[in-house]
Amino acid sequence: MGGLLSEIGKKLAERWFSLLVLPGALYLAVLATAHALGHTHPFDPARLADRIGAWARTPVVGDAGGQAVVLAAVLAGAGAAGLAAQALGALAERLWLAADWRAWPLPLRRAAELRVRRRRDRWETAAHHYDRQREEAARALALGRWSDPADRHAAHRGMASVSVERPDRPTWCGDRIQAVAVRLDRQYRLDLAAVWPHLWLILPDAPRAEITAARESLTRATALAAWSLLYLPVAVLWWPAALISAALAVSSRARTRAATDTYATLLEAAVRLHGTDLADQLGIDRTGPLTKELGTELTRHLRTDPPAMSARTPHQSGRVAGVREP
Structure with missing residues (x-):
């Protein structure tokens, strides 16, 4: 046990020295x-x-x-x-x-919301361009023609540079x-x-x-x-x-x-x-x-489901037993 504690202390000291002191x-x-x-x-x-x-x-x-x-x-x-x-x-x-930007203070939340809207606009433009490239490639494949994938890959990189999915965070x-x-x-x-x-x-x-x-x-x-x-x-x-x-x-x-x-x-x-x-x-x-x-x-x-209102105690619902609210 003493050897284990000594080893743990040694590793903690090394992390403290490398992450903070140096x-x-x-x-x-x-x-x-x-x-x-x-x-x-x-x-x-x-x-x-x-x-x-x-x-x-x-x-x-x-x-x-x-x-x-x-x-x-x-x-x-x-x-x-x-x-x-x-x-x-x-x-x-x-x-x-x-992750919690919707709970930020109001000035920061407003700025984050504006940035989310701008990023969504950019992403939707890039996503529409990527969809067009995919549709053109699908039509070419249906007609038996070869299509250069470079444009399609570039369109996908442009979309992913904004976000890999529709933006929800700033x-x-x-x-x-x-x-x-x-x-x-x-x-x-x-x-x-x-x-x-x-x-x-x-x-x-x-x-x-x-x-x-x-x-x-x-x-x-x-x-x-x-x-x-x-x-x-x-x-x-x-x-x-x-x-x-x-x-x-x-x-x-x-x-x-x-x-x-x-x-x-x-x-x-x-x-x-x-x-x-x-x-x-x-x-x-x-x-x-x-x-x-x-x-x-x-x-x-x-x-985990949230508690139903009927299942809450009087204290949880904001009332105290035996006391009538005005």
Whole structure:
């Protein structure tokens, strides 16, 4: 037992160091560089070396006690910066996925609603173009003619660049996750929100590990957006920090889209491959693969119905027993 706890503690320390301390230490190093060089000498290594040497010669770091205090301060500052980035990253992820955008504060909700309408208009235009390309290809096939699929594939990429399904959220990443639920409901009449928690509990180790890794990759990608925000104020002292902020923002957008697509693909694949295993666990009679009938049965078994008004207690219905309302 002691060995297991020791191993767990070691892994937690490694994650804390790699996810919080190292990026935070890099941030503090850039902040120190900004303070040392400023706008007038943004790329002067000699000036930076002189400043670092002067700081190293201060009496505070002249003995072992002072050096320990400085090291502890650096670690604490790096950890604090890392925690701030994690908090901002969680907020960025919530905005990027926008699962609850209809419950956002009114100004944000209005802006999100406007963006959803604009994305729907763009998607419908692209979808109509794709449908025309498919119809032309079908007519050519019926007449025995060969048609170049390049235009059809380009039209499909144009539609998917907006959203893989009809937009319902203000962001591409949010719609990519939502598309999993839309597709499973359309093809199998399966409610992903009701089925997924139960399916997750019976998944084999290999798909669970893949999905967990994809989810962690998504979290790390959104954390880059947080770091880009933290580096932006440093540009007030040292303008190259604005370039670092921009590079992190661009990288975060690309990595977040890729991680979201991978995560959504794995979610959908897990349901398609292991939905029948869940039916077996629930004792539902079936033959063959996942179908609309089986998806409907799984949803019926696992969806929780809201309580009826007549079944609520007096306290739940807003009344207190023995007290008459005016």
